[in-house]
Amino acid sequence: MTMKITFEIGSDILPATLDDSPAGRDFASLLPLTLTLSDYHGIEKVADLGRRLVSTGMPPSYAPKAGDITQYAPWSNLALFIKPFENSRGLVRLGQFDGDISALRRAGNVTVTISRAV
Numbered sequence: 001m002t003m004k005i006t007f008e009i010g011s012d013i014l015p016a017t018l019d020d021s022p023a024g025r026d027f028a029s030l031l032p033l034t035l036t037l038s039d040y041h042g043i044e045k046v047a048d049l050g051r052r053l054v055s056t057g058m059p060p061s062y063a064p065k066a067g068d069i070t071q072y073a074p075w076s077n078l079a080l081f082i083k084p085f086e087n088s089r090g091l092v093r094l095g096q097f098d099g100d101i102s103a104l105r106r107a108g109n110v111t112v113t114i115s116r117a118v
Contacts, residue, residue: 002095003028004117007080009110012103015117016069018095023071026053027094032115035078037104045080045104047112052076055092063087067097080104 003024007014018024030049037045044064052073064070064081072079074090080097082104104110 005031005095006115006117007097007103008113008115009103009106014101014103015098016095017098018069019093021058021093022054022056023058023092024094027071028116032113034111034113037078037080037110037112039108040079043081043083043085045082045110046072046077049076049078053092053094058092061087061089062091062093064091064093065096067101069094069096 001020003018005016005018007016018028035047037047040046049071053071055073062070063086065084066081068081070079071077071092071094072090073092082101
């Protein structure tokens with residue numbers, strides 16, 4: 001069973017779906033959450049989650065696509081991909097955005113509130 005969530009960036013609401021996985025469920029347990037996302041090489045927006053999510057049974061690596069919601073476990077970062085990237089060891093998929101992600105492409109830091117969808 002998947003879970004619908006939203007990312008609120010200013011007046012923009014980005015709907016997303018979390019995977020029914022150990023990591024997806026663990027991330028959902030942290031919500032609601034407000035984070036400041038910073039740009040990482042124009043490929044992703046990242047923020048520290050403070051801990052690794054449960055990833056039991058998850059693949060050891062993942063090749064993200066634009067719109068993927070992931071955690072880079074070695075650094076405990078939430079990583080929201082705005083461009084595709086190569087297969088990366090320690091990257092754990094949590095879910096994906098359900099539509100337009102242009103609000104994530106804004107330059108500089110972006111404050112986001114992540115909540116369960118109502």
